[in-house]
Amino acid sequence: MFDQLIPVLPSTAEAPEGRLRIGGVDCGELAAAYGTPLIAYDQAHIEAAARAWLDAFADHPAGATVVYASKAFAAVGMLRLLGELGLGADVSSLGELEAARRAGIDPARIVLHGNNKSRTELAAAVDLRVGLVVVDAASELDLLEELCAAEGAVQPILVRINPDIVVETHQYINTAHAGSKFGVPAVEAATLLERAAASPWLEPRGVHVHLGSQLLDTAPWGRVLGWLAGWALELRERTGIEVHTLDVGGGLGIAYTEDQAPPTPADVARVVRDTLDREWVARGLRLPHLVVEPGRSIVGQAAVTLYRVGVVKDAGDIRYVAVDGGMSDNPRPTLYGAEYRALLAERCHEPASGPWWIAGVHCESGDVLVEDAPLPTPVRGELLAIAATGAYAASMASTYNLVPRCAAVLVGDGTHRPLLRGERLEELFARDVDGG
Ligand SMILES: Cc1ncc(COP(=O)(O)O)c(C=O)c1O
Numbered sequence: 474m475f476d477q478l479i480p481v482l483p484s485t486a487e488a489p490e491g492r493l494r495i496g497g498v499d500c501g502e503l504a505a506a507y508g509t510p511l512i513a514y515d516q517a518h519i520e521a522a523a524r525a526w527l528d529a530f531a532d533h534p535a536g537a538t539v540v541y542a543s544k545a546f547a548a549v550g551m552l553r554l555l556g557e558l559g560l561g562a563d564v565s566s567l568g569e570l571e572a573a574r575r576a577g578i579d580p581a582r583i584v585l586h587g588n589n590k591s592r593t594e595l596a597a598a599v600d601l602r603v604g605l606v607v608v609d610a611a612s613e614l615d616l617l618e619e620l621c622a623a624e625g626a627v628q629p630i631l632v633r634i635n636p637d638i639v640v641e642t643h644q645y646i647n648t649a650h651a652g653s654k655f656g657v658p659a660v661e662a663a664t665l666l667e668r669a670a671a672s673p674w675l676e677p678r679g680v681h682v683h684l685g686s687q688l689l690d691t692a693p694w695g696r697v698l699g700w701l702a703g704w705a706l707e708l709r710e711r712t713g714i715e716v717h718t719l720d721v722g723g724g725l726g727i728a729y730t731e732d733q734a735p736p737t738p739a740d741v742a743r744v745v746r747d748t749l750d751r752e753w754v755a756r757g758l759r760l761p762h763l764v765v766e767p768g769r770s771i772v773g774q775a776a777v778t779l780y781r782v783g784v785v786k787d788a789g790d791i792r793y794v795a796v797d798g799g800m801s802d803n804p805r806p807t808l809y810g811a812e813y814r815a816l817l818a819e820r821c822h823e824p825a826s827g828p829w830w831i832a833g834v835h836c837e838s839g840d841v842l843v844e845d846a847p848l849p850t851p852v853r854g855e856l857l858a859i860a861a862t863g864a865y866a867a868s869m870a871s872t873y874n875l876v877p878r879c880a881a882v883l884v885g886d887g888t889h890r891p892l893l894r895g896e897r898l899e900e901l902f903a904r905d906v907d908g909g
Pocket of ligand 1: 683685723725
């Protein structure tokens with residue numbers, strides 16, 4: 474069981490005597506210290522993944538900035554760890570901006586996104602002097618200009634361009650097709666850059682494109698950058714504006730199942746560089762400074778979620794094992810039909826007794842974390858681990874059914890420290906006007 478799941482587990486995962494260990498710490502010890510559910514992050518895995526991104530783009534002649542897409546998991550401790558390694562942050566809300574600020578991320582390395590940024594968010598970003606605001610609509614450009622004028626600040630911007638490309642991933646995380654709510658069409662992107670160039674308060678640096686998430690193939694980056702070359706040439710010819718900065722978004726996938734083999738950051742860098750050399754430089758365009766925004770590929774596979782087994786029962790042909798969390802700590806299976814792999818954390822080497830459906834505690838039939846997980850017959854009270862839950866699980870958590878949100882812990886070199894503590898029942902009532 475364990476050996477088969479190595480491709481989806483954090484890099485330091487091991488199972489001496491059948492007990493799952495991460496970062497040199499027994500998962501039973503973690504569960505005892507923090508309760509369950511618990512999201513346990515492997516620090517070594519995160520650091521290696523972050524370095525792989527930095528290294529992949531380190532020799533880009535025009536320079537490159539790697540910003541962590543904080544939406545994947547925005548705990549301040551995680552942002553601080555990544556900031557200390559040299560990453561910036563991609564933020565897309567006031568909360569994520571504040572997390573980056575609290576983590577001490579250099580504002581020059583913060584990129585603000587969002588398809589509908591509020592006045593408050595834009596004002597906070599300008600006030601902090603973030604490195605880039607990625608403009609998503611004409612009205613936003615006006616609002617940003619007004620705020621910059623009031624603040625006396627010149628804001629570097631990118632425009633998010635919609636390349637009208639459909640990539641192979643779930644429709645909810647496909648973001649670059651014509652009907653997407655993100656970005657503006659190519660013609661409008663050029664218009665917005667022209668308008669920015671005419672403003673004393675805005676500095677048009679270039680464009681941003683994000684293809685989608687959980688991409689398991691590098692070809693889409695080649696396709697979109699090739700297409701963008703034609704657009705950049707036309708822009709320069711018509712307006713004289715050059716693309717100084719090209720933000721190629723995030724989106725690199727991870728292995729959720731053992732048959733998935735995602736490309737590496739170096740593979741992405743190679744396709745990006747080859748395409749820029751072939752389609753941009755060879756056609757007389759300058760090599761742009763690059764921004765990359767990995768999220769999932771840094772934290773996704775770095776974590777497992779530990780649950781306590783509760784009810785074990787048969788329902789018709791299905792054998793259920795219910796755990797003490799579910800769609801509130803990981804909505805991805807319910808939201809996208811996302812697949813995960815699981816194992817019993819204290820019996821990693823025992824053979825499976827058959828396929829089990831791992832059900833959550835919530836009042837939805839769709840609250841099933843894994844269908845058909847091969848497990849030994851689970852026993853009430855033991856620990857069950859679901860792999861590769863580090864991205865878009867805690868950050869999408871809810872308190873559905875008034876279930877408090879779970880803790881997250883960073884584990885490394887035999888020690889552990891909490892990133893998020895478990896929510897207390899009392900805190901659920903803090904904003905309930907009659908709940909005190
Ligand atoms: C603009 C932007 N950048 C980066 C990311 C990060 O993507 P991923 O976590 O797949 O790397 C996203 C995710 O949706 C995004 O929308």
